[in-house]
Structure formats: C-alpha cells, structure tokens
Amino acid sequence: MGGTAAGRSVGAPAGRGAAATVLHGLSQIFFQTNVLTGLLILAAFVAQNWWMAVLVVLGSAASSAAGRLLGAPGADIRAGCQGFCGALIGASTYSALGAPWFSYPLAIAGGLLCAPVTKLTVRLLETKPFKRFDLPSTTAPFCLVATLIWVGIDGLRLNSPLRLSGTDPQEFFASLFTNISQVVLVDSVWGGALILAGLFIAHWKVGVAAIVGSLVGTVCAIAMHENLQRTANGLSGYSGVLTAIAFAVVFAKGRWVPWVFAVAGAAITAVVTLAMHQLPGPTYTWPYVLTTWLGLVLIQVSPRLHRR
Structure with a gap:
C-alpha cells in the first residue's frame, strides 16, 4: 500500500474499470488487489450501515481521481493503491458524524486531500534520513487527514458509547x-x-x-x-x-x-x-x-x- 501494489494476491481476480478500482481500494486496506475481497469488505460496510458504504465508495473514488490528477501511475490507481486511504476517510467520517448531508462533501474533500498528502508523505520518506529504510507511506496519509477532519468538526461529532457484549x-x-x-x-x-x-x-x-x-x-x-x-x-x-x-x-x-x-x-x-x-x-x-x-x-x- 501507499505507492505500489504491495500485496497483489496469488490468482487474484483484479478486474478493470471504475468499479474494480474502487473495490481494489477497499481490498488494499489489507494489502490485496482482489475484487472479491473488496466486495466482501464493502458488504461489511453495508452490514453496518448503507450510508457508511456510500461514504466509503465516495472517499475511495475521490482519492483515486485526485491521484490520477497528480500523475500517479495508472497501474497503481487501478490496483487501488490511491484509493484505500480515501476509503478509510469515508469510514472515519461516518464514524464521527453519521450520515447528515454534510458528511458526503466532507468525505469527498477528505478523499481528494489524501492524494497530495500521500505524495508528500512518500517524498518525506524518500529523503536522506529515511531513504535507506524504504518505508511505505501505508495508512499514514489517512491518519493525518482523518485527524485534521476530526479536529475540524469539533462540536459536531457523535458520542458513540461502547457496546457491552456479555460474559x-x-x-x-x-x-x-x-x-x-x-x-x-x-x-x-x-x-x-x-x-x-x-x-x-x-x-x-x-x-x-x-x-x-x-x-x-x-x-x-x-x-x-x-x-x-x-x-x-x-x-x-x-x-x-x-x-x-x-x-x-x-x-x-x-x-x-x-x-x-x-x-x-x-x-x-x-x-x-x-x-x-x-x-x-x-x-x-x-x-x-x-x-x-x-x-x-x-x-x-x-x-x-x-x-x-
């Protein structure tokens, strides 16, 4: 993740097109480029809430589109390497706000922001003190953008109590x-x-x-x-x-x-x-x-x- 297709699985059905790119973005959260894996992850979002799934798709699509505008390699975009941080932004937006109308432009904006933040993070990790270690940006751009959003929406955030299971x-x-x-x-x-x-x-x-x-x-x-x-x-x-x-x-x-x-x-x-x-x-x-x-x-x- 974070610049290269770090985890294409053996025999994975990669797929093509916008839908496949979004699903690859979901599977790349776990280092995979696999449409079926992405579909099941999307199903997990749907099981939580339909609107959460929508925000995730919007965030992933926005991040991939911004990556393309910033010149990311087409193979990386299709593999979902530009979309996974945006997908997590959509999920974190829902987690913080639920699904009021302003969650959707916020998820899109956060997804768009992930692309330049990813590019800057990769450049930082390629500077002299870090270059020898070949560190991936992985989900660090998501963490940075999500924290920025979390601070910016102070007062609007949901208070979600922890669920008590049982024994x-x-x-x-x-x-x-x-x-x-x-x-x-x-x-x-x-x-x-x-x-x-x-x-x-x-x-x-x-x-x-x-x-x-x-x-x-x-x-x-x-x-x-x-x-x-x-x-x-x-x-x-x-x-x-x-x-x-x-x-x-x-x-x-x-x-x-x-x-x-x-x-x-x-x-x-x-x-x-x-x-x-x-x-x-x-x-x-x-x-x-x-x-x-x-x-x-x-x-x-x-x-x-x-x-x-």
Missing part, C-alpha cells in the same frame, strides 16, 4: 472478529466475519495472519488489564491485524521469520495502541504504522533479515 468468553470471541472489522471502523462480529472470508479468498496466509494478529491483540489487551468493552469492540486489537498481515505476507522474507515478526509486531502494536489511548482523539491506525516502520528499520539494519 467474558463472549467478549473474547467477539473481539477476534471485531478486531478485524475495526480496521475499517466497523463494530460488528458479522462484519469481521465477512472481511475475514474475503482475506481467505485473497490468500490463506492473509486470513491466517489476520487471525494471528487479532488473537495476539486480544490476549495482550487482557494481559494489560484493558477495559473489556474496548476489547470486545476491537478497539484494542485492530491495528495488530494489519501489522501481522504486513509482516507475515508483505514485507518480511523467509520461512518462519515473517510469522515471528507477525506475532511480535502484533504484541508491540497492542502496547502502542493502549499507550495511545491515553491521548485525546482517535488513534486510527497509527499504532500499526509506527510498529511496521520500526520493524522494517530493524529488518533493514540486520544482516540476517531480509525484505521481500
């Missing part, structure tokens, strides 16, 4: 799915199941990595005495899902090293997530971004570790 075992098993759904700001066991199915369709390693990251995130949250409501709602473990996929499938090379990095990275991400919960405002996917950058730096400086 502790129910909360534990619910979190394994909501960790996955909360990557895209959906609080739904069924949404998580739909997304997980899409990840297995992309490649079995992607699905297994998502489960590993989710499980590690929940276990770490419980070990650190995190609020069970947050654990059940996936707010403690969602970033670890992305970290696990990033290392197990996309960035780390080797037979067992990628999975060690996936487990360790998900655990570190959980710690970063809980630390960032002390800050005002949403953390978005910053814990995943920061942990992944740290892991990639470690791989780059270690002579025994290699990147894909």
Whole structure:
C-alpha cells in the first residue's frame, strides 16, 4: 500500500474499470488487489450501515481521481493503491458524524486531500534520513487527514458509547472478529466475519495472519488489564491485524521469520495502541504504522533479515 501494489494476491481476480478500482481500494486496506475481497469488505460496510458504504465508495473514488490528477501511475490507481486511504476517510467520517448531508462533501474533500498528502508523505520518506529504510507511506496519509477532519468538526461529532457484549468468553470471541472489522471502523462480529472470508479468498496466509494478529491483540489487551468493552469492540486489537498481515505476507522474507515478526509486531502494536489511548482523539491506525516502520528499520539494519 501507499505507492505500489504491495500485496497483489496469488490468482487474484483484479478486474478493470471504475468499479474494480474502487473495490481494489477497499481490498488494499489489507494489502490485496482482489475484487472479491473488496466486495466482501464493502458488504461489511453495508452490514453496518448503507450510508457508511456510500461514504466509503465516495472517499475511495475521490482519492483515486485526485491521484490520477497528480500523475500517479495508472497501474497503481487501478490496483487501488490511491484509493484505500480515501476509503478509510469515508469510514472515519461516518464514524464521527453519521450520515447528515454534510458528511458526503466532507468525505469527498477528505478523499481528494489524501492524494497530495500521500505524495508528500512518500517524498518525506524518500529523503536522506529515511531513504535507506524504504518505508511505505501505508495508512499514514489517512491518519493525518482523518485527524485534521476530526479536529475540524469539533462540536459536531457523535458520542458513540461502547457496546457491552456479555460474559467474558463472549467478549473474547467477539473481539477476534471485531478486531478485524475495526480496521475499517466497523463494530460488528458479522462484519469481521465477512472481511475475514474475503482475506481467505485473497490468500490463506492473509486470513491466517489476520487471525494471528487479532488473537495476539486480544490476549495482550487482557494481559494489560484493558477495559473489556474496548476489547470486545476491537478497539484494542485492530491495528495488530494489519501489522501481522504486513509482516507475515508483505514485507518480511523467509520461512518462519515473517510469522515471528507477525506475532511480535502484533504484541508491540497492542502496547502502542493502549499507550495511545491515553491521548485525546482517535488513534486510527497509527499504532500499526509506527510498529511496521520500526520493524522494517530493524529488518533493514540486520544482516540476517531480509525484505521481500
């Protein structure tokens, strides 16, 4: 993600056209270029709310269009690499505001802004202090734009109370799915199941990595005495899902090293997530971004570790 098609899955039905580009943008949130995966992620949004799905599509389309205007390669646009941050902007707009009329121009504006922010982030990461580490921009542009929107709509934001699941075992098993759904700001066991199915369709390693990251995130949250409501709602473990996929499938090379990095990275991400919960405002996917950058730096400086 973030400049190149980082995770085209084996045998993935890529597709062409505007609809395929938008669906690729959804699947690229999880490093995939797969129409079926994108459809199931879209279904997870629909399961949460139809209007959320509309905002996601608008954000993704706007981000892809702006990327084209800024000269992004056509292959990257078609693969969804310019659309995934915009899709997340649409989701975060719904999460903050619901679906009043002004959510739609805001999602479009935020999606448009993702393209230049992505370009600037990539340029920053290509400067001398960072260039040697070859760090991807990944979802950092989304985090920056979403935070700007969140600050700008102070006073309009919804106050969404956490959902209480029930008994502790129910909360534990619910979190394994909501960790996955909360990557895209959906609080739904069924949404998580739909997304997980899409990840297995992309490649079995992607699905297994998502489960590993989710499980590690929940276990770490419980070990650190995190609020069970947050654990059940996936707010403690969602970033670890992305970290696990990033290392197990996309960035780390080797037979067992990628999975060690996936487990360790998900655990570190959980710690970063809980630390960032002390800050005002949403953390978005910053814990995943920061942990992944740290892991990639470690791989780059270690002579025994290699990147894909």
